[in-house]
Amino acid sequence: MGIVVGRHVFGSLEGYRTIANTPDLSLKEVAELEFFSFGQTNESSYLDSLKVNPAYISRPLSSGKWAVTRIFQGKPDIHHRTTLLFMSVIITMDDWLYSLKCEITQLFHIQSIWQWTDSQNIEPIEITIKL
Secondary structure (H helix, E strand, C coil): CEEEEEEEEEEECCCEEEEEECCCCCHHHHHHHHHCCCCCCCCHHHHHHCCCCCEEEEEECCCCEEEEEEEEECCCCCCCCCCEEEEEEEEEHHHHHHHCCCCCHHHHCCHHHHCCCCCCECCCEEEECCC
């Protein structure tokens, strides 16, 4: 079953902000995705663990869509400080409930939705879910 996912990238270069998002996201959705961020860590064991044990936030957006935000280690900022990178996939509530059946871990196995090449131009991606 195919599901189209929007994407949002939030991180720090000179301060935390939206770095990229798919054009299907509204300004209000982008603002909601920017709102939920948290402090920074330099703890190498935690940063290394993000590759193996995904840290994530899952929540509804006021538009009726569902967002799953995964946390990665970001690139150092302009002051060479460690940063976090928050990559979100956004799906309709129907896809969240009925196609994905709230099985969030299925999303972590689809590498293409978590890849980003530093471009500000990203497009929605169609994925296939196998439950």
